[in-house]
Structures are given as C-alpha cells and as structure tokens.
Amino acid sequence: MRIGELARTAGTTTRALRYYETQGLLHAPRRSNGYREYDESHLRLVREIQTLQAVGFALEDTRPFVECLRAGNESGDACADSVAVYRRKLAEVDACLERLSEVRAEIAAKLAASSLGGEPVLNSSLRKLRSVTRACHQREEACPRRSR
Amino acid sequence: MRIGELARTAGTTTRALRYYETQGLLHAPRRSNGYREYDESHLRLVREIQTLQAVGFALEDTRPFVECLRAGNESGDACADSVAVYRRKLAEVDACLERLSEVRAEIAAKLAASSLGGEPVLNSSLRKLRSVTRACHQREEACPRRSR
DNA sequence: GCTGGCGTTGACGTATGGGTCAATGTTTAG
C-alpha cells in the first residue's frame, strides 16, 4: 500500500509517517516511480509507535520496540532494550508523581493561605520545593508531553 | 541597582531579566545613559516569578501575581486573578496526577507482561488509555516543564 | 588613552513532533 492508505488505516498523517522515516523508525522500499511501498509489517510498527506515544513515550523511546519488532519478534517488548525503557519510564513517572504531589500540596497551601487573608508563604519551604523541582526537571522530563 | 547586580542578587541572568521585560513582567526605568535601574521592589517581583516558576507555573501564569504586587499589595496572591490561577493550576496538577497514575499502571502492566514471557498487551485497555491521555493533554498541559 | 567590565539591541539556536504550504511529478478516471 502507499503512504496515504497507510496513514488512513493507522489514523495518522502522511507527514508523520515521513517524519518517522527521517527518524529512522520506518524504512519503506520505493517503487520504480519513487513512491513508498508499505505492507502489514509497517502497519504494526506504526501501531507500536502510536501505542507507546499515547502513554507518553518520546519517539526516541519507541526505537527499541520498533527494532525489536523488525528483528522478527512477535511483540515489541520481547527485547532487553525495550524492557529497559519500560523500567526507565516507570522510574521517571514515579519521580514525576512524587514531584507533582509536592507541587500539589504547595499550591493547595498557597491557596489556603491566600483565601484566609493572604498570609505570606514560608520562604524556607519554597526553597526546599524549588530544589526538589530542579532535580525532577533535570531528571530528563518524565511527564507526558502534549500531543495536539 | 543595575541589571547585573539584580541578576546576581536574584540568582538569575541578565538575559532572563530582559526577557521578563519584553514580556511586560518587569518594567525598569532607564538612566540617562540607557541603563536599566532597578530597586528592591523589582527584586521582589523577580523573586515572585522565580517562586512560581519553581512550582511549574508558566511565565504567563505569573503575570497576575506580578501585577498584584505592583498594585501595592504586600503579597502577590492577594488578588482575585492570582487566586484564580492557583485554582486552575491545582486542577491541572490533579488532572496530571490522575493521568500519570494511569500511565504508571499501564507501564507496570506492560513490564510485568513482558518479563513474564512477552504476552501481548490488551488492545482494548490501550485504546481506553489513549483516549484518557488525549483528554489530559488537550487540557492545556498541567505537568511542570523542564527548566535546564 | 587604553583595556576591561559592564550595558544596549538584534538575531539566531534549542528541543519536539509534526502542520502547512509550495513546486513538481505520477497515476487514474472520465
């Protein structure tokens, strides 16, 4: 099938598919006229990418899964690299959850203080929070990105 | 004081301070030679911005707080607009927490399945997760951004 | 007077995942 059909089938756009190709995630053979030719295996790769992206994986993080599928495995996470990404992502999400819980508490405290008359928030606790935040941020962004 | 001193005092850079000015967050009067002249009140504004950014507020979200301070209030959250931002942020963080919890569960499930022999993950649950995800993503990004 | 350190504005770079033309070629239906 050609790129338009694959895009419709997978519920994405031709632009995205070509972009995946530039990222080395989706290699398609060319017809004599230069058109890309896809088959069912490509569709599976695209679905794998979409599934992982939906959970918040960066495109780069889907690479091991895609390569695992291309290597002939029936599942993208049958390879060590893929499982390693699972573990890393889990750790990132946990860090983000922890961090967000603190942020939540802090905002709630600020909100309570302000509606109760606007008492100034303690600087010491803010400084502590800020350092925690930096650590989380520098830990390579665990929170899911926007998709649009 | 001049911009370099303010930057050092506040622990930021001159670039950031000038950027705040272009965003209309930090208006500084000019000396005869064109240099920006800051005082203690500006330092407080910068600290307010930093405090809020540390909790994951976008620059734009700090505007009501800054204007509230400039309006003469002793606290940036003494104004209705600021409190409204608190509430919105709280809702965003809650949405992100909820979403991340689901993501965490999904990744944990995938990980368990893969290390137990690579059983394929259920498509139905993935589809459900994906829809939840889109909803969270489209709700204007609640998760704290990276700082670097 | 010259060097160094500070200030100014302007403009481009960063990362992410594509969207959106534009100019051009190919294939298919009528």
Place this chain on the structure above:
DNA sequence: CTAAACATTGACCCATACGTCAACGCCAGC
C-alpha cells in the same frame, strides 16, 4: 486530453524560556 487525486522533496512555522553570540556604547582604573 485533461483534471483530480495522489506522490515526491524542501522549507518555513508552532510554543517556551531563555542561551549564546555579535556589534556596539558607556564608564572606571591605570
């Protein structure tokens, strides 16, 4: 034959919060 519908590559656009030059002005000390 021609128009529509598809394909190709290339290039610029989006947001965010600055970093990093570049080219230049101002001022203090030696």
